[in-house]
Amino acid sequence: MAVKLDTSKAYDWVEWNFLRQMMIRLGFDERWVELAMEIVRRATYSILINGELKGFVQPSRDDCLLFCEASMEEGHQLLDILSRYKAASGQAINRQKTSLFFSRNTKPEVKDAIKNMLGIRIMNNYEKYLRLPMVGGQSKVATFKELQERITKRVMG
Known part of the structure; x- marks a missing residue:
């Protein structure tokens, strides 16, 4: 089974202009507001693996x-x-944007039980992820034809 997760982050719900205007109305100095906005718009996280900074x-x-x-x-x-x-x-x-994908060998009753337990919908065969089909048919040529056309179009200008 594959689970395509969509996480909801606090900054997914914040309107940056609203945040900026709120800080100004609360009396924060304009320079401080601009610095704060720069930080929230361009946040990055560093990664430590076995104690070493990796990027x-x-x-x-x-x-x-x-x-x-x-x-x-x-x-x-x-x-x-x-x-x-x-x-x-x-x-x-x-949960509205998260979806489940099962192999065709998975029994329908197992699919339903897992779907109900997780509260996540089952992905349809025709849906795409990152603009690629989630399910390929027998013909790989037909499955990836759209991708080939997009690449050709981009390369040819």
């Missing part, structure tokens, strides 16, 4: 793909992990 990441609204076995036990573990993630990061899962 910086600029937060975005990209989705995350998780893969696990299509079982109730794995579903419960996923719920626990997502709950801990929310508690640690403040980022909740947007």
Whole structure:
């Protein structure tokens, strides 16, 4: 089973102009307001791996793909992990934009049970992720034809 997560971050809901105007109306100095706005607009996080700085990441609204076995036990573990993630990061899962994908070998009753437990919809076969089809047919040529056309168009100008 694959889970396409969409996280809701606090800055997804904030209108930057509203925040700026609110700080000005509260009497903050214009220079301080501009500095604060620069920080929230261009936030980056550094990453430490085994105590070594490995670079910086600029937060975005990209989705995350998780893969696990299509079982109730794995579903419960996923719920626990997502709950801990929310508690640690403040980022909740947007269940309306998150979706499940199952292999065709998964029994319909298992799909329904997991869907109901997680409160997440099942992705349709025709949906795309990052503008690529989530499900390929027998013909790889037909599946990736649109991608080939976009690349050709970009290269040819």
